[in-house]
Amino acid sequence: MVIKMFKPDALYCEKNIENYELGKELLEKYKDVPKIIIDNHNNIEEMRKKQNTEFPKMKRNLIIGVRKTHKFVENHKTSDYLVPYTSSGCTAMCMYCYLVCNYNKCAYLRLFVNREEMLNKIIKTAEKSEKELVFEIGSNSDLILENTITNNLVWTIENFANNPKRKTYFSNQVPHGR
């Protein structure tokens, strides 16, 4: 079986992504893909105006920016915290996925290049805690799928392995039909 890797139709990029290692990597990887510069990954007017019928086409784009909100949300079910991490949305279109119901038009994949900042916050929170913690890093995306584009799952594991507080856990609860 031949697995076809995702190649976006266009990149919607915030201006400053080239200041980050991952931003540079993605710009190089997709150097032959058309680019549209945006002010804010959260508010792309062109996308907001599109009809719902354009949903599959919108999924063919990649949005790349810097995550500004880093608030951990306490969670008393599957983890200690829901953590905003390296992506939001997804390139796939599983009919049962709760992302589609909750985010509708912005369920396309947004990638955040400031991954060092996000992982550092997790490590610092773990260091301050007296108990072992579980951080859910996949509640609004699918890091396994994202990894095929960014290698962020591998990057996270490798960088986390260097942390002395390794007994903190990650959870990648992908949004399958929740």
Ligand code: SF4
């Ligand atoms: S997040 Fe998971 S369930 Fe949802 S569309 Fe992507 S692959 Fe499918």
